[in-house]
Amino acid sequence: MNRAATRHLSAAAVAALLLLGAATLSAAPGDGVTGSRHDFSAHQPNGEICIFCHTPHNAKTRTLLWNHTLSSSAFRWNVARTTGGTDFAQFSGDTYGGPTAKCLSCHDGTVAVGDYGYLTASGQPPAWDYKIPSSSAYSVGPAGDLKGTHPVSMPYPFMNQASTYNGVTTGAHVALDEWLADPTAAGIPLYTDFGTAPRQAAPQVGRTGIECTSCHDPHNQAVSDVYFLRGSLSSEDPDYICAKCHEK
Ligand code: HEC
Ligand code: HEC
Ligand code: HEC
Ligand code: HEC
Structure with a gap:
C-alpha cells in the first residue's frame, strides 16, 4: 500500500492494520523473541524489544536488570496444600525475587504491559497502557489468584530428596521417587534459594525449586512447542513437557 492510500485510512483502520501486522508476525517455537508474542x-x-522487561541502566530491580513495574498483588492458591502435603506458596509480587514474580508483573493483569521504567534514548514515559484482562487466555494469576495454576515458586524434590524453597518444604506424603532426580539434564531450569533472590544455578540438594521459567522460556529460544514451552504438549512425544519432571 502506498503512502497516499495510507493517509486516507481512518485512525481505526490503521489501528486494525497494525493489529493484523502483529498477528501475522508470529515467530515459530524456538525462533527467538522477535515476532513472538513477547515482541511488543x-x-x-x-522499536526497542527488550526494554519492556530489561534495561542496561537504571533498572527497577537489581536482578536481571528488570525494567517492568512489578505487581503488588498478594499471590496465593485457593487450597492450602498439594496432595503430597506441600503447602502452596504465598508471596507478594513486588518482594518475591524469583522469575515468577516477573512473569506475573504482566500476566496478573494489574500492571500495564507498557508500564516499564527507564527508556534508554528519550526518557519519555511509555504510552501503551494495555493490561491483560482476566478474561484473556493469557491471564495467569489474575490480581493474585493462582487457583488452577501448577505449583510455582515451590520446592522440587531434586535428587529425590525433600527441598525447602521460598519458605515451603516438600510435604511428608510426596512420593519422592515419582519425580525425575535431575530434570536439568532434559533442559528444565531449576532454581536455588539463596535466602534472598532465588536464581538459576547448579541446583543444590535441599533448596531447589521450580518457577514459571522451568516450563516456559520467555525468549522463545529453548522452546520445542507452542506457548514458549520447553517440551512438547504431546504425551506421545519423548520430549513431553510433563514427563520432564514427573515419573508416572
Ligand atoms: C517479556 C519479558 C522479556 C523480554 C521481552 C525479554 N526478556 Fe530477557 N528475561 C526475562 C525473564 C523473565 C528472565 C529470567 C529468566 C530466568 O530467570 O530463568 C530473563 C532473563 C534474561 C537474561 C539472563 C539469562 C537468561 O536467559 O536467563 C538475559 C541475558 C536476557 N534476559 C536478555 C534479554 C534480551 C537481550 C532481550 C531482548 C532481545 C530480552 N531478554 C527480552 C524476560 C524477558
Ligand atoms: C512485559 C509484560 C510481560 C512479561 C514480563 C511476561 N509476559 Fe508473557 N505475555 C505478555 C503478553 C501481553 C502476552 C500476550 C500477547 C498477545 O496478546 O498476543 C504474553 C504471552 C505469553 C505466552 C503465550 C505465548 C504464545 O505463543 O501463545 C506465554 C506462554 C507467556 N506469555 C509466558 C510468560 C512467562 C512464563 C513469563 C515470565 C518468564 C512472561 N510471560 C512474562 C506479556 C508479558
Ligand atoms: C509445570 C509446567 C508449567 C508451569 C510451571 C507454568 N506453565 Fe504456563 N503453561 C504450561 C503448559 C503445558 C501450557 C499449555 C496449556 C495448554 O495446553 O493450553 C501453558 C500455557 C501458558 C500460557 C498460554 C495461555 C494458556 O493459559 O494456555 C501462559 C500465558 C502461561 N502458560 C504462563 C505461565 C506463567 C505466567 C507461569 C507462572 C505463574 C506458568 N505459565 C507456569 C506449563 C506450565
Ligand atoms: C519443572 C518440573 C515440573 C514439570 C515440568 C511439571 N511438574 Fe507437575 N509438579 C512439579 C512439582 C515440584 C510439584 C509439587 C510437588 C509437591 O507436592 O511438593 C508438581 C505437582 C503436580 C501436581 C499435583 C498438584 C497437587 O495439588 O497435588 C500435578 C497434578 C501436576 N504436577 C501435573 C503436571 C502436569 C500435567 C505437567 C505437564 C503440563 C507437569 N505437572 C509438569 C514439578 C513439575
Whole structure:
C-alpha cells in the first residue's frame, strides 16, 4: 500500500492494520523473541524489544536488570496444600525475587504491559497502557489468584530428596521417587534459594525449586512447542513437557 492510500485510512483502520501486522508476525517455537508474542516493539517509540522487561541502566530491580513495574498483588492458591502435603506458596509480587514474580508483573493483569521504567534514548514515559484482562487466555494469576495454576515458586524434590524453597518444604506424603532426580539434564531450569533472590544455578540438594521459567522460556529460544514451552504438549512425544519432571 502506498503512502497516499495510507493517509486516507481512518485512525481505526490503521489501528486494525497494525493489529493484523502483529498477528501475522508470529515467530515459530524456538525462533527467538522477535515476532513472538513477547515482541511488543511495535508499541515502543524507538522499536526497542527488550526494554519492556530489561534495561542496561537504571533498572527497577537489581536482578536481571528488570525494567517492568512489578505487581503488588498478594499471590496465593485457593487450597492450602498439594496432595503430597506441600503447602502452596504465598508471596507478594513486588518482594518475591524469583522469575515468577516477573512473569506475573504482566500476566496478573494489574500492571500495564507498557508500564516499564527507564527508556534508554528519550526518557519519555511509555504510552501503551494495555493490561491483560482476566478474561484473556493469557491471564495467569489474575490480581493474585493462582487457583488452577501448577505449583510455582515451590520446592522440587531434586535428587529425590525433600527441598525447602521460598519458605515451603516438600510435604511428608510426596512420593519422592515419582519425580525425575535431575530434570536439568532434559533442559528444565531449576532454581536455588539463596535466602534472598532465588536464581538459576547448579541446583543444590535441599533448596531447589521450580518457577514459571522451568516450563516456559520467555525468549522463545529453548522452546520445542507452542506457548514458549520447553517440551512438547504431546504425551506421545519423548520430549513431553510433563514427563520432564514427573515419573508416572
Ligand atoms: C517479556 C519479558 C522479556 C523480554 C521481552 C525479554 N526478556 Fe530477557 N528475561 C526475562 C525473564 C523473565 C528472565 C529470567 C529468566 C530466568 O530467570 O530463568 C530473563 C532473563 C534474561 C537474561 C539472563 C539469562 C537468561 O536467559 O536467563 C538475559 C541475558 C536476557 N534476559 C536478555 C534479554 C534480551 C537481550 C532481550 C531482548 C532481545 C530480552 N531478554 C527480552 C524476560 C524477558
Ligand atoms: C512485559 C509484560 C510481560 C512479561 C514480563 C511476561 N509476559 Fe508473557 N505475555 C505478555 C503478553 C501481553 C502476552 C500476550 C500477547 C498477545 O496478546 O498476543 C504474553 C504471552 C505469553 C505466552 C503465550 C505465548 C504464545 O505463543 O501463545 C506465554 C506462554 C507467556 N506469555 C509466558 C510468560 C512467562 C512464563 C513469563 C515470565 C518468564 C512472561 N510471560 C512474562 C506479556 C508479558
Ligand atoms: C509445570 C509446567 C508449567 C508451569 C510451571 C507454568 N506453565 Fe504456563 N503453561 C504450561 C503448559 C503445558 C501450557 C499449555 C496449556 C495448554 O495446553 O493450553 C501453558 C500455557 C501458558 C500460557 C498460554 C495461555 C494458556 O493459559 O494456555 C501462559 C500465558 C502461561 N502458560 C504462563 C505461565 C506463567 C505466567 C507461569 C507462572 C505463574 C506458568 N505459565 C507456569 C506449563 C506450565
Ligand atoms: C519443572 C518440573 C515440573 C514439570 C515440568 C511439571 N511438574 Fe507437575 N509438579 C512439579 C512439582 C515440584 C510439584 C509439587 C510437588 C509437591 O507436592 O511438593 C508438581 C505437582 C503436580 C501436581 C499435583 C498438584 C497437587 O495439588 O497435588 C500435578 C497434578 C501436576 N504436577 C501435573 C503436571 C502436569 C500435567 C505437567 C505437564 C503440563 C507437569 N505437572 C509438569 C514439578 C513439575
